Amino acid sequence: MRKPDHTGREKVCSDNVVSKAITMKVRKGLWSPEEDQKLINYMLEKGQGCWTDIARNAGLQRCGKSCRLRWINYLRPDLKRGAFSPQEQDIILHLHSILGNRWSQIAARLPGRTDNEIKNFWNSTIKKRLKSNMSDASITSPNDSSGDLSLDASTCISGGDGMFMSIHDHEIMTMCTDSCLTSRTTRTSSMHGTPMLMEGDLDQFGHLPPLNLDSSNCDTNNGFLNISGYGDVVEVPNMFGIETGITNPAVVNSVIEGDVNATIHHHVLDKKSTHVNHHFSGDSGGNIKVEELVGFGNHWPGDSFRVGDWDLEGFFANVSIPHFDF
DNA sequence: AAGCTATTCAACCGCCTTCGA
DNA sequence: CTCGAAGGCGGTTGAATAGCT
Known part of the structure; x- marks a missing residue:
């Protein structure tokens, strides 16, 4: 697990956009409960769409890719938790x-x-x-x-x-x-x-x-x-x-x-x-x-x-x- | 109780593919 | 047809935690 990044530390997202003219400051590391809640609320209200937009509109300082990963791997309501049968x-x-x-x-x-x-x-x-x-x-x-x-x-x-x-x-x-x-x-x-x-x-x-x-x-x-x-x-x-x-x-x-x-x-x-x-x-x-x-x-x-x-x-x-x- | 090692798993990285302009 | 943006994927990392000495 990554160190929780609650310090507000920001990094440049290297999300295959290294050569992009536009670089956005994004948070990295573990997701805070507040961030999770923001993403959940947004997803439940608006549904899936462009992840970059989701990240922006949900008020998350994360790149779209990170939001997608967090949602798919952890926040999705249909996820089954626990040990494999x-x-x-x-x-x-x-x-x-x-x-x-x-x-x-x-x-x-x-x-x-x-x-x-x-x-x-x-x-x-x-x-x-x-x-x-x-x-x-x-x-x-x-x-x-x-x-x-x-x-x-x-x-x-x-x-x-x-x-x-x-x-x-x-x-x-x-x-x-x-x-x-x-x-x-x-x-x-x-x-x-x-x-x-x-x-x-x-x-x-x-x-x-x-x-x-x-x-x-x-x-x-x-x-x-x-x-x-x-x-x-x-x-x-x-x-x-x-x-x-x-x-x-x-x-x-x-x-x-x-x-x-x-x-x-x-x-x-x-x-x-x-x-x-x-x-x-x-x-x-x-x-x-x-x-x-x-x-x-x-x-x-x-x-x-x-x-x-x-x-x-x-x-x-x-x-x-x-x-x-x- | 403390230190060390192994294991787990969330998250990142970078490459590839797809799609739309 | 080309290019760039975004999504998707597999590999890897590294902190937290469990287990052992």
Whole structure:
């Protein structure tokens, strides 16, 4: 935290206007309760607009950028305060495995949370947990000789060298397993074959009904987990030797959900597959966007996403795909 | 109780993109 | 088409605080 700047100290705002002819004296540092109140009052009365105008009209000696940041990260009435729930943590971990450090994109999937909050949470808590988990895994998995302790969650999924890994921490295992399941299920969602889930299956909000991820159906003999839902059963590899209730359907759902306008195909994984990506054939002319894959079309009104025009190559570059031999 | 270290998180910085003149 | 202003974003900083010795 910055030192409270209650002394009235002023600085020149360096807000990408260094070369500007006009330099305005602005306060920096922590916001005082009075400043907060001014901004809240103004925002509630006038609503959002040009931040420079807001700063001026609200009687704040702050640059517009600072006002925007304060409002978005702290003063917004719809902000959720407090610790991240296990569900939120699951979602963050999974989305980060797909999107990387695109904090705003991740935040867009977590109502009431800000990109800054998620970024801080990741850099402090999750990174640390993944690292310690990796250390545990390297101790318990002599086969993993890669020595790659990348903090990326996808590494957690693949176990460093793509082989099975032993993870004892239940929560982390849940996260990683979710990532595995959703990654595989996501990939199966556009495979060749007959569509199993169509637009009509979506609810009035364009969301898929909750998936029943039934780990009791785990067929450990064949190394597969069965996920039932949408009148279909999707089989995914039981990478971690999961035996009992392991997962959080909300996480799976959050990732599998697609845009109401997108036709979502759901197929049974071909057990004979040796390489997952050999079976991945896009329905979008080979130019499937990540939004379609992970449900970014499922946003609320007014939200705009800037995931970008990732093609599959870009997408897979961000996702570690385990190699299986069945 | 005091000093030290680690962690948290609000805020800043600077780059990039978008938009309007 | 160009340019400048504003918004948006990810990375980084550093003070406050918690935890440990």
